[in-house]
Amino acid sequence: MRRRLFGSVRSRATLGATLVVAVALLAAGTAVLLSLRSNLVGEAGTQAERSAREVAADLAAGTAYDQLSLDDDQPVQVVDADGRLVAASEKLERISGTGTDAVRPQTPGRSPAAGDDDDDDDADDQSLEPGEIGRNAKFHDGSATIEGETAEYRFAEVPVEVPGKGALTVYAGAPLSAEQSAVNTALTVMLIGFPLLLGVVAGVTWLVTRRALRPVEGIRGEMAAITASEDLARRVPVPDTHDEVARLARTTNETLAALEASVERQRRFVADASHELRSPIASLRTQLEVAAAHPELLDLDGAVADTVRLQHLAADLLLLARLDAGEGPAGTRVDLAALAREEGAGRAGVTVEAADAVEVAGSRGQLGRVLANLLDNAQRHAGSAVTVAVRRDGDRVVVEVADDGDGVPEADRERIFERFVRLDAARSRDDGGAGLGLAIARDVAVRHGGTLTVRDAPAGGALFALRLPLA
Known part of the structure; x- marks a missing residue:
């Protein structure tokens, strides 16, 4: 007592x-x-x-x-x-x-x-x-x-x-x-x-x-x-004062709003991931069931393609999960010019313009994933050519990936960085992917202290600009 x-x-x-x-x-x-x-x-x-x-x-x-x-x-x-x-x-x-x-x-x-x-x-x-x-x-x-x-x-x-x-x-x-x-x-x-x-x-x-x-x-x-109702849409009352208690109430409501947005984003992520995983798994199961009943009808190439697509999707989901969990970039020095030449090598129609070495601090694997995703997206929409330019701009390193395709409408230039977003709804998932590449690229850029934006390219297509601080 x-x-x-x-x-x-x-x-x-x-x-x-x-x-x-x-x-x-x-x-x-x-x-x-x-x-x-x-x-x-x-x-x-x-x-x-x-x-x-x-x-x-x-x-x-x-x-x-x-x-x-x-x-x-x-x-x-x-x-x-x-x-x-x-x-x-x-x-x-x-x-x-x-x-x-x-x-x-x-x-x-x-x-x-x-x-x-x-x-x-x-x-x-x-x-x-x-x-x-x-x-x-x-x-x-x-x-x-x-x-x-x-x-x-x-x-x-x-x-x-x-x-x-x-x-x-x-x-x-x-x-x-x-x-x-x-x-x-x-x-x-x-x-x-x-x-x-x-x-x-x-x-x-x-x-x-x-x-x-x-x-x-x-x-x-x-x-x-x-807490009892698990209803994150509710808010605490804010007193009509200008003291510490009012600031506490406003901060609490901001925290609840951020938590609600995070939970909602997580729910959408789980729902979209389940939806995206369902298609390749169902296709692969169908092919295996047909093969089990009629071995002579087995589409081996299709089964392999679905398996690869499923593997890529699982890898993307795991990377997003690690980023959401707050996984920070490694503190190693990475030469973006060499990394761009490495990612562009062997890709048809891709030209890399990078003369001097420019280094940033971060994860080589994650930054390589960013460049690969940007190149995949550019090749998917390019007419015939993709250009990669790496240069120094003050205390920043700028990597620009441009294509000569149709470009991105101004109204959709932020929406394309959302997860599971594909502007062409009629496009085949096999050709267009799951809509995670650009979302992963921006998340990695932000966690490295940089930015990723898109604008019109000189050739009329889309130009993605990745800006990272120099090491």
Whole structure:
């Protein structure tokens, strides 16, 4: 169940978006809390420093210890150079985090309380003139108990030089309750709001992803239906958008169209091959049956001719099958001039014009088959002469096979390269072949990176031009 849930693109997208937002919220929330606490602690320190400087100003003005105006609601301590508490808030019951934990002023000559050593003698290393207050305050965190209530405080430490009393240090505190309350409130809001926000993000992502993937599900469903029905004429729906899903649908339909055309071409090929094979096989069978019943009537020449024709047809079909299967040409170098002279030798009325050697890369056997098929076709339609010219044209080799026959009508110049096509329907199959020669020639030319076209010859017949890249 778990694998099925997280195997969905929608689930993974929702989970990923929620995790990203959660990390971002956590980082932002932490930064907000730290910034809020820093600002509030800074404000408490400013308030504590203000209170400490007010007391220090009174001391610098000569106010006696017992005449100092000390806020009973805030902890204040005045400590002399020996670490003795000389003045403190009246309601102060306990304190920590300052120079001494004493809460009641001590009489002169009394030793400092335990822990009230003179470690703070260097608390302010500023050299002050009599009546001068230190410019730089130091801050400490601690706690204090006033009228039975204990709270956390931010203490400011301000030195002052008092004439006749020496160096004194004033400690004044400001409560951190506002800081703690604000931070706790913000934390509570985050703990409640963040899960709700994550839920909203997850829900919106789920819905948006579902809507975005709906066309993909439509494509998948249609492809499943096509697979089940084997109906390649069907097409997947194309969404009315310009995104990747629409391009996927269009590419899928193009693939289906190409597959449909390939399957249809294969069906026609099988049907035409069966039809073409049926005639020589039936003729050969008839002759053999007649020979079996009446040996003296055996047409041996006809049987041999049908057998040869059947052999040629089978060879053509096998070559087409290999080409359709993607058989590539060999990488050997072939001299087309020599190959043309070799194929034209011994053929009546064929003239080969090829002086220099011109080489191409490919299969000698397949290229020889192309030239043989072109010469067979030219001789079949020529009046009296066939001319083969081999020449170089830039980075290409051009082989032209021309005859002086009737030529090929312009409307049929592409159709003749289709398989099992014979323009003269009344022509004898024995004379005209099965209609595979030109189809094989063009397929081989294309697989060698070339072209095969037909146009009018200067003598009025047909001129087939084979163009291949130089080796």
